[in-house]
Amino acid sequence: MFDDLSRYLSSTSNQELVLTQLLQHIYLSLLPLVIGLALAIPLGWLAHRYRAASGVVFGVSNAVYTVPSLALFVVIPVVLGTQILDSLNVVVALTIYTTALLVRPVCDALDAVPFHVVAAATAMGYRPVRRFVTVELPLSVPVLSAGVRVASVSNISLVSVGALIGTGGLGVLFTSGFQISYTAPIIVGIVLTLVLALVVDLILVGLRRALTPWLRAGGTT
């Protein structure tokens, strides 16, 4: 089996294919993560601020998340009028999933910001938008980052499904491998997907640390 693998990876055209699909995979999984987070923040805020809205927001996001990914990949071109093989379909579908997945963590993270700190900010003379961006959002990072890590792993695994409708990513290695009963590309695909998920997770942990220096500042001295 290792012979198979080394033979597969020694071919320049295979190397190029793997690299292209890896980059495509990163693009297809991380762009929706960023857009989804940007959409989930206002929706999560809505659910946090207005309890009546939270039922609707959570209901819709739960329902959306239960739609099978393959079905969504097929439905989106019909709705958007894009080509069936357009990678935009995957970006849109994963953005919807990410948003649905992150709405609740955003709401929970905002709920976790101590009320008296927000009240103090208001009393200091913050206007609502500035208060949200400079006080509430930074303080929600510890809780929110857990949700973002889950969403990143979920996206990285879901992109592979896109290969079934031919949109690229490391899933292409699975489909082509299965078609010709050749295990080497499948193993390369699995390993790279895992490594990618791990690296992205480490980057997110690093990002959280960089954004929350106060959490490492020890207790009372």
Add this chain to the structure above:
Amino acid sequence: MIEFQAVTKRFDDGTTAVDNLDMVVEAGTITVFVGPSGCGKTTSLRMVNRMIEPTSGTVLVDGEDIRKSNPALLRRRIGYVIQQAGLFPHRTVLDNVATVPLLSGWTRRKARARAAELLETVGLDAAMGKRYPSQLSGGQQQRVGVARALAADPPVLLMDEPFSAVDPVVREGLQDELLRLQADLDKTIVFVTHDIDEAVRIGEKVAVFRKGGVLAQYAAPAELLSNPADDFVSSFVGKDRGYRGLSFLQADGIQLGGVSTMGLHGEHLSGERPSTVGGPDWTLVLDDDGRPRGWLPPGVVIQGEPAEEDLRPGGSLYTEGTALRGALDAALSSPSGLGVVVDDAGRYTGVVTAQQVIDLIEERRKDAA
């Protein structure tokens, strides 16, 4: 100056938090709002900076109707100290204090310089500016909260139970600090507490609220203790209000007595007895600077220096020129029944008995009648 004119606040659930409040908070004073929970004291406070809007009535700050100001701009002109300090956990102490100047458009450099200055004003080391709030003790956090409220030098300061979460010893220190600060700054301070002792300790005027948001009495602390308006106020100020009232009586005219004293090294300082021997009466032992160290009980005979275990710890000390309450407490808490009187530097000047204090009170009462 803050004026409440027929201010009423009813919440959506129908409860009346503040009922037709008419009062004037004088400029440059510490005015304390005190009362049981649900009496509307905090609601009244928060109507001053529009954290809560009144249902009806008008609030004026320095003669201006606050509804005419933009809430955010109004709040930057009114300092606010919240329960548990409410510091921003994600910002350093220095940046916390610089909050309002930065909001008002100061440069970061200027705001931080001002913040560093204020840390010293409230008795904190400037080096603490680099820490995060979680690295400070509760008392230090409260000081930072006060510094943050003072940063833009607002004429009005609102303090919402600021010291309720710290232990009694620290609280007393913070209260003294506030009084010291106020002597320099001369702000108009509204201070909310549920603790009547705190109210009479720091308030120049005290407003007692009862349940339902009705102002029960608004008076100077001495007046409140000696002349409560009704049964509610008299029960709220507590059954030992007679004793607490002594805080507002001066002790001038009290004749200090003397007692035999000796130094830490056994040297004879006063009295008739030789220094190596205790006597039939209590002997007060003083350190080299003349500060009381403890009492030597009657009949205890020692050779040379009195050892630490020979000494009985003294009671509270009464500083000359302060209120009568301290004199009575010194006498009651002293093992010898003689209250030790000291000067401003803490040096022994004489003793006073409980009887003397009582006699003085009786005399005053006769004079008043």
